[in-house]
Amino acid sequence: MLKNVSLPSFRDELPADEHFELIEEANSRVDAFTRNRRDTIHNFVVSDFELVGAAIRWLVENRLACGESFLEWGSGFGVVTMLAAIEGMDAVGIEVEQDLIDQSRRLADDFDIDAEFVEGSFLPEDRSIIESIIHDFENVDIDSPSAYERLGKSIDEFDLIFAFPWPGEQQYFAAIFDQFAADGALLLTYDGRNQLRLQRRE
Numbered sequence: 486m487l488k489n490v491s492l493p494s495f496r497d498e499l500p501a502d503e504h505f506e507l508i509e510e511a512n513s514r515v516d517a518f519t520r521n522r523r524d525t526i527h528n529f530v531v532s533d534f535e536l537v538g539a540a541i542r543w544l545v546e547n548r549l550a551c552g553e554s555f556l557e558w559g560s561g562f563g564v565v566t567m568l569a570a571i572e573g574m575d576a577v578g579i580e581v582e583q584d585l586i587d588q589s590r591r592l593a594d595d596f597d598i599d600a601e602f603v604e605g606s607f608l609p610e611d612r613s614i615i616e617s618i619i620h621d622f623e624n625v626d627i628d629s630p631s632a633y634e635r636l637g638k639s640i641d642e643f644d645l646i647f648a649f650p651w652p653g654e655q656q657y658f659a660a661i662f663d664q665f666a667a668d669g670a671l672l673l674t675y676d677g678r679n680q681l682r683l684q685r686r687e
């Protein structure tokens with residue numbers, strides 16, 4: 486079962502000094518990447534990194550997670566994973582698009598950030614018990630092979646998972662999290678309209 490955990494409003498907060506430069510550079514690389522790429526990656530849009538970064542900083546400062554293991558489901562340009570690493574978490578991003586994995590690794594290297602990026606699907610290998618859920622996805626790749634074997638870790642080994650689901654798909658992310666995450670684990674989601682949601686599995 487998932488329980489909502491209330492979050493403060495981070496609206497008027499300025500980004501932490503440690504986040505600022507990364508976010509500036511990431512936003513300009515995302516713009517250039519989107520402009521110059523011949524084929525659009527349809528499922529790719531980026532979160533409000535300042536807002537999500539402030540929430541992760543607050544979660545770490547207040548020790549809300551049971552441990553330090555962070556995972557981003559569909560990590561895009563990898564920025565949220567990098568912000569979690571800056572906050573001291575052991576951070577991994579899973580992303581299905583190789584070009585985005587390449588961009589993430591390059592950005593992390595340029596900023597000397599210790600974050601790991603694994604190509605593949607954030608969905609588990611055995612999808613039989615979530616078949617009815619995943620067939621409702623319109624903006625998630627449900628065919629690519631799972632990344633967990635390559636990563637050497639499973640969903641229940643992560644203390645905090647972040648995702649930016651497309652509108653109307655948060656409930657499916659929550660259902661998968663509820664099915665596979667560990668007791669006490671946290672799911673943080675951004676909804677594209679400046680709203681964050683935090684849920685704990687109990």
Ligand SMILES: C[S@@+](CC[C@H](N)C(=O)[O-])C[C@H]1O[C@@H](n2cnc3c(N)ncnc32)[C@H](O)[C@@H]1O
Nearest residue numbers: 530531532559560561580581606607625626649
């Ligand atoms: C809405 S974007 C969010 C990107 C990033 N998390 C952020 O907040 O800026 C969703 C990302 O999930 C990726 N994606 C879609 N289906 C996936 C899957 N099954 N496994 C891993 N990544 C997936 C897309 O390629 C896209 O980069």
